[in-house]
Amino acid sequence: MAERAEDDATLVARAASGSEHAFRTLYRAYVRPVYWLAHGLVGDPSDAEDVTQETFMAAWRRLPELELESDSLLPWLATICRFQAANRIRRQRRDREHTAAAADESLPATVDVEHQVATTLLVDRILDAVRGLSPLDQQIFRLCAAEGYAYQAAADELGVSHGVVRNRLSRIRTHVRAATGTEGA
Known part of the structure; x- marks a missing residue:
């Protein structure tokens, strides 16, 4: 990860106040690790991209209530990513079950x-x-x-x-x- 001029706590505070530039800086810093975590959880590149985007969307919504407890935003993003991946896997399983049930015409x-x-x-x-x-x-x-x-x-x-x-x-x-x-x- 490249060195940033501002630490995560400062960027989080600015992003929580509405700074898209600060959030974009955080996004650029963590999008790859979040993507690879998502890929490891869902196993498909396309789903991993979707989970990554859903993770950052959820993070953007939740930033105002975040109290950063470490030097890095990554642990918090990883937690959100795990929930997003679990939700996606659950939806896919449910969709497969419904599709299989619909295919059974007996x-x-x-x-x-x-x-x-x-x-x-x-x-x-x-x-x-x-x-x-x-x-x-x-x-x-x-x-x-x-x-x-x-x-x-x-x-x-x-x-x-x-x-x-x-x-x-x-x-x-x-x-x-x-x-x-x-x-x-």
């Missing part, structure tokens, strides 16, 4: 129409309950309940703390159970 021997109708009605009630939530709560529900994100991964994606996601998701689940009449479920 129907079960018997179809329980009553069960399908009850399930459809429950899903509709859940969606109605979720529509009544705040935009942040809707995003938390989508990420954690629908897409399977872990609390910290969802927190990183939304730029909030782990505790915010955990507490709000608990309240969301209670709200949805009450709205759908499934409190005992």
